[in-house]
Amino acid sequence: MKSIQLRIPGPTPCPPDVLEATGKQMINHRGPEFAAMVNKITVRLKEFYQTKNDVFILTGSGTGSMEAAIVNVLSPGDKVLSVSNGEFGDRFGSMAGTFGANVTKLNFEHGLVVDPDKVKQALQADPGIEAVLVTHNETSTGVTNDLATISKIVKGAGKLLIVDGISSVGSIDLPTDAWGCDVVVTGSQKGWMVPPGLAFISMSQEAWKAHATARMPRFYWDVTRAKKMLEKGQTPWTPAVSIFFALEVALEDIAKEGFSNVIARHARVARKARSDAKSLGLSLLVADESYASNTVTAIKSPEGVDCSKLLKLLQEEYGVVLSGGQGSLTGKIFRIGHLGWVNEADIAEVTKALKLALPKVGFKV
Amino acid sequence: MKSIQLRIPGPTPCPPDVLEATGKQMINHRGPEFAAMVNKITVRLKEFYQTKNDVFILTGSGTGSMEAAIVNVLSPGDKVLSVSNGEFGDRFGSMAGTFGANVTKLNFEHGLVVDPDKVKQALQADPGIEAVLVTHNETSTGVTNDLATISKIVKGAGKLLIVDGISSVGSIDLPTDAWGCDVVVTGSQKGWMVPPGLAFISMSQEAWKAHATARMPRFYWDVTRAKKMLEKGQTPWTPAVSIFFALEVALEDIAKEGFSNVIARHARVARKARSDAKSLGLSLLVADESYASNTVTAIKSPEGVDCSKLLKLLQEEYGVVLSGGQGSLTGKIFRIGHLGWVNEADIAEVTKALKLALPKVGFKV
Numbered sequence: 001m002k003s004i005q006l007r008i009p010g011p012t013p014c015p016p017d018v019l020e021a022t023g024k025q026m027i028n029h030r031g032p033e034f035a036a037m038v039n040k041i042t043v044r045l046k047e048f049y050q051t052k053n054d055v056f057i058l059t060g061s062g063t064g065s066m067e068a069a070i071v072n073v074l075s076p077g078d079k080v081l082s083v084s085n086g087e088f089g090d091r092f093g094s095m096a097g098t099f100g101a102n103v104t105k106l107n108f109e110h111g112l113v114v115d116p117d118k119v120k121q122a123l124q125a126d127p128g129i130e131a132v133l134v135t136h137n138e139t140s141t142g143v144t145n146d147l148a149t150i151s152k153i154v155k156g157a158g159k160l161l162i163v164d165g166i167s168s169v170g171s172i173d174l175p176t177d178a179w180g181c182d183v184v185v186t187g188s189q190k191g192w193m194v195p196p197g198l199a200f201i202s203m204s205q206e207a208w209k210a211h212a213t214a215r216m217p218r219f220y221w222d223v224t225r226a227k228k229m230l231e232k233g234q235t236p237w238t239p240a241v242s243i244f245f246a247l248e249v250a251l252e253d254i255a256k257e258g259f260s261n262v263i264a265r266h267a268r269v270a271r272k273a274r275s276d277a278k279s280l281g282l283s284l285l286v287a288d289e290s291y292a293s294n295t296v297t298a299i300k301s302p303e304g305v306d307c308s309k310l311l312k313l314l315q316e317e318y319g320v321v322l323s324g325g326q327g328s329l330t331g332k333i334f335r336i337g338h339l340g341w342v343n344e345a346d347i348a349e350v351t352k353a354l355k356l357a358l359p360k361v362g363f364k365v
Numbered sequence: 366m367k368s369i370q371l372r373i374p375g376p377t378p379c380p381p382d383v384l385e386a387t388g389k390q391m392i393n394h395r396g397p398e399f400a401a402m403v404n405k406i407t408v409r410l411k412e413f414y415q416t417k418n419d420v421f422i423l424t425g426s427g428t429g430s431m432e433a434a435i436v437n438v439l440s441p442g443d444k445v446l447s448v449s450n451g452e453f454g455d456r457f458g459s460m461a462g463t464f465g466a467n468v469t470k471l472n473f474e475h476g477l478v479v480d481p482d483k484v485k486q487a488l489q490a491d492p493g494i495e496a497v498l499v500t501h502n503e504t505s506t507g508v509t510n511d512l513a514t515i516s517k518i519v520k521g522a523g524k525l526l527i528v529d530g531i532s533s534v535g536s537i538d539l540p541t542d543a544w545g546c547d548v549v550v551t552g553s554q555k556g557w558m559v560p561p562g563l564a565f566i567s568m569s570q571e572a573w574k575a576h577a578t579a580r581m582p583r584f585y586w587d588v589t590r591a592k593k594m595l596e597k598g599q600t601p602w603t604p605a606v607s608i609f610f611a612l613e614v615a616l617e618d619i620a621k622e623g624f625s626n627v628i629a630r631h632a633r634v635a636r637k638a639r640s641d642a643k644s645l646g647l648s649l650l651v652a653d654e655s656y657a658s659n660t661v662t663a664i665k666s667p668e669g670v671d672c673s674k675l676l677k678l679l680q681e682e683y684g685v686v687l688s689g690g691q692g693s694l695t696g697k698i699f700r701i702g703h704l705g706w707v708n709e710a711d712i713a714e715v716t717k718a719l720k721l722a723l724p725k726v727g728f729k730v
Contacts (some may be wrong), residue, residue, distance in 0.1 A: 011391040022387055026379060027371065028373050059429070061604070098582050099582045196604060216582075220428055220429045237427070238375060242561075
């Protein structure tokens with residue numbers, strides 16, 4: 001049991017052994033101890049990414065890895081299809097535009113799932129499109145897109161598939177190689193049970209081919225530099241050593257539990273989060289529950305309830321920390337993060353707190 | 366006394382209270398606790414930056430803050446003077462070129478100090494130059510440039526002054542406002558006694574003016590986003606929370622010691638490092654000791670001594686971890702980092718180890 005229930009979709013609570021590792025003394029990031037650690041971590045990351053592709057660890061936020069994904073494989077003027085059904089999908093497309101890509105937006109209402117047929121039609125409508133940006137799990141709405149089907153369409157059309165897997169890799173099944181995902185990014189503070197500060201990026205052979213001619217300017221995020229230094233067991237720039245210590249321990253914890261058990265646990269915990277919410281008389285944002293996320297559940301703010309008051313009360317009276325909505329959903333939803341170090345008992349505590357708090361902010365079933 | 370003497374120029378060892386803070390449990394980075402922390406930290410950073418300018422905390426390595434400095438105030442095609450006397454100066458100029466700046470290089474031999482007169486001449490030779498990149502303390506050679514004089518020349522000519530203060534701010538006097546530095550960057554793992562993962566950037570009014578029309582593409586490093594979110598006590602992207610915890614404690618430790626005492630301690634410790642090295646019969650790389658750095662001392666690898674063997678022996682037999690040379694100085698020098706959590710006794714241990722190790726790798730006085 002945690003004294004505070006931090007149930008936001010990242011940063012997620014870290015287990016005691018991970019926190020202990022986070023607080024270890026510094027080491028030389030160009031020495032043998034670091035090299036052994038980064039090599040060990042990289043092997044594990046590839047395992048949980050389900051890939052034989054290169055995987056690199058960057059020092060930065062998840063958004064940094066999204067920027068890395070874009071600038072490493074695209075050139076200004078490249079036609080890119082940005083598929084979005086939420087804040088993070090919007091961010092990915094907007095970022096590509098910032099760096100000069102010619103972005104076609106395929107937007108879905110926030111709360112709906114991406115319709116793969118529409119992706120197909122968009123690609124058919126413009127054969128000049130070279131790459132597709134897609135969010136696997138939309139953290140802002142709690143919707144998991146059907147990446148298996150989307151990837152078939154995108155790869156079937158011979159396009160580069162760039163995936164924001166920030167809140168899915170490690171928690172929701174994402175077989176990188178089986179689905180042909182060319183670039184997949186994620187961040188340490190999600191299902192990995194590690195503090196924020198590191199982000200990961202995988203690069204397929206096709207991604208490397210695109211990289212070779214990609215002309216968007218890059219320096220800090222450049223994967224060529226990352227590859228060259230990883231061969232020496234190093235990173236190009238001084239890495240967030242403490243988060244590496246944490247990651248080393250957390251990945252072994254995941255391996256001990258068994259990766260498929262971790263994936264199954266996330267599904268189980270998410271089912272409980274949804275069924276508990278409904279049992280309280282609340283409504284889910286996701287239009288079709290079969291696409292509900294296993295890492296975050298978005299709940300509609302009930303009529304007459306001030307969402308920010310509810311969140312404040314939950315935190316101050318019950319020690320339960322949830323997230324509000326983002327962008328157009330601000331004040332309209334609240335979100336329960338259930339990824340990383342989480343089990344059914346944690347959700348039960350959230351539910352208990354909600355049950356007590358809701359009537360105090362004017363909720364009537 | 367530390368069991369391992371990690372004497373590289375970053376990451377530097379962290380005091381026990383800082384490590385304890387690093388291992389604290391996660392909190393909501395969009396909640397009141399984080400807001401209070403980031404506000405408190407920002408006030409302290411401004412104090413030690415000796416500035417009224419905006420200071421932002423970025424999640425990334427020091428090199429990330431160099432990239433941020435460039436992309437936030439420059440446009441492709443801008444004429445930039447890159448002043449360099451080492452690896453990090455070279456990196457700064459090369460980075461500006463990558464993002465499309467029209468870079469004029471003013472390079473000095475590695476080990477020499479930047480000649481301010483040459484900066485003056487370069488600016489006179491091309492009035493079209495809009496900004497000057499300069500390294501305050503060149504970590505690769507242990508040379509501190511005369512930023513006071515350089516800044517007078519650059520600001521006197523009405524140019525934007527962009528300073529890499531990564532291994533100086535907080536350890537070597539750098540009065541940002543008094544010297545008119547428009548953009549100054551540094552990283553958490555240097556004199557701040559904090560693990561790597563955060564980087565800082567200050568922005569003067571002139572820097573903001575340049576920012577308003579600067580067209581280099583930026584998203585992750587964009588200070589407009591940082592400013593907007595800091596007004597809410599937040600960061601635009603999920604921050605490295607653990608390193609914030611560490612920084613909060615370390616800055617209070619610095620305040621407790623007294624900032625001027627910290628600066629004086631660095632000068633004192635550096636003097637001992639140099640005099641000890643010379644007493645062992647070693648030679649400093651810096652050509653003129655009056656420009657020797659207070660945070661890192663570069664020592665010439667003595668004739669007949671294999672530098673990598675010396676470093677390996679020091680680490681394995683004596684627990685003293687030093688750095689080698691970078692770039693063209695690889696194998697030719699080794700470096701003692703003495704910034705952050707360091708005093709004369711630490712240097713004495715390094716000296717003792719060197720005295721024992723040097724004869725074993727063929728050193729003859």
